Amino acid sequence: MGSAGAPVIEVAGLTKRYTDVVAVDDVGLSVHAGQIYALLGLNGAGKTTLIRMLLGMIAPTAGSAWVLGAAVSAGHRSAGLRSAWARTGYLVEAPAAYPELTVRENLHLYARLRRLKHPGRHVEDIIERLSLIPYAARRARTLSMGNLQRLALAKALIHSPDLLILDEPVNGLDPVGVVEIRTLLTGLAREHGTTVLISSHLLAEVARMSGRIGILHQGRLLAEHDASSLDAHRHRHLKVSTRNDATAHQVLRDRGYHPEPGLLLADERALARPEEVATVLVEVGVPPTELHLVEEDLEAYFLRIVGADHA
Numbered sequence: 536m537g538s539a540g541a542p543v544i545e546v547a548g549l550t551k552r553y554t555d556v557v558a559v560d561d562v563g564l565s566v567h568a569g570q571i572y573a574l575l576g577l578n579g580a581g582k583t584t585l586i587r588m589l590l591g592m593i594a595p596t597a598g599s600a601w602v603l604g605a606a607v608s609a610g611h612r613s614a615g616l617r618s619a620w621a622r623t624g625y626l627v628e629a630p631a632a633y634p635e636l637t638v639r640e641n642l643h644l645y646a647r648l649r650r651l652k653h654p655g656r657h658v659e660d661i662i663e664r665l666s667l668i669p670y671a672a673r674r675a676r677t678l679s680m681g682n683l684q685r686l687a688l689a690k691a692l693i694h695s696p697d698l699l700i701l702d703e704p705v706n707g708l709d710p711v712g713v714v715e716i717r718t719l720l721t722g723l724a725r726e727h728g729t730t731v732l733i734s735s736h737l738l739a740e741v742a743r744m745s746g747r748i749g750i751l752h753q754g755r756l757l758a759e760h761d762a763s764s765l766d767a768h769r770h771r772h773l774k775v776s777t778r779n780d781a782t783a784h785q786v787l788r789d790r791g792y793h794p795e796p797g798l799l800l801a802d803e804r805a806l807a808r809p810e811e812v813a814t815v816l817v818e819v820g821v822p823p824t825e826l827h828l829v830e831e832d833l834e835a836y837f838l839r840i841v842g843a844d845h846a
């Protein structure tokens with residue numbers, strides 16, 4: 536874990552410009568010890584580029600990044616940075632494995648690369664934790680996409696890192712696999728204080744497992760939310776139906792509400808006290824036949840924020 540209070544990941548003004556596109560545009564963010572931070576974005580938002588810069592795989596055009604207190608550099612590796620990498624596990628882009636080696640052999644190789652003291656123990660432990668026991672003796676080239684992804688996650692986790700950086704970790708997994716990975720990551724964060732940065736395009740999924748969500752679009756960090764406060768940012772409407780919506784519309788306007796087409800009310804007053812709306816309509820003889828709260832779902836919220844609702 537990072538020293539008390541210091542962010543485990545810190546990014547400032549991070550920018551990556553290619554000839555015809557700014558893949559990451561002046562991004563600043565912090566991830567704290569034990570936090571699960573999700574970078575959420577559509578395809579091409581810049582998630583992988585940001586993660587690759589964080590891992591020192593590509594050099595930024597501008598800006599800086601620190602991981603576990605060490606300044607990241609794509610070239611020179613300071614002692615601090617080497618020790619930070621030793622405490623970091625990652626998964627980025629397509630899961631890679633030696634196709635002719637079995638799952639167990641792949642992991643043994645990786646345990647040796649990580650210079651683990653008791654490689655066999657780590658290998659068996661991670662095989663079990665990632666539900667790979669039935670596949671341990673299978674060659675990697677025969678694995679399904681989902682199990683290849685599990686193997687890649689096993690590699691990222693084999694040395695019990697303090698920091699995990701995972702690009703689209705649930706890609707290719709079936710719903711059971713998604714739940715398993717979610718449980719694994721939330722358990723690591725809660726029980727071991729592991730810090731996790733993940734990227735995803737699945738808002739509903741990351742909202743379930745992350746403490747904080749950063750919305751990345753066209754390289755820019757558009758918004759950051761605590762997952763617990765996400766609800767407050769979603770649009771809510773009171774949906775009213777009557778036998779005479781035109782009259783109801785006029786009456787509600789006269790009473791100071793702001794009905795939208797389809798008799799939708801977003802006024803705080805209407806949302807807080809729907810019974811008053813009902814009373815008004817009953818009094819003028821157009822009682823509601825329907826009155827309920829419509830909440831924007833997470834995907835719609837996300838698309839609204841990134842301005843892609845017509846995509």
Ligand code: ATP
Pocket residue numbers: 553554556557558576577578579580581582583584585736
């Ligand atoms: P996806 O979910 O599709 O992987 P992403 O959010 O990870 O998307 P990036 O892969 O980071 O997005 O790409 C961000 C933008 O940068 C895209 O427009 C992409 O085409 C562009 N880009 C990425 N790498 C390069 C490169 N090496 N050269 C030129 N453009 C690049």
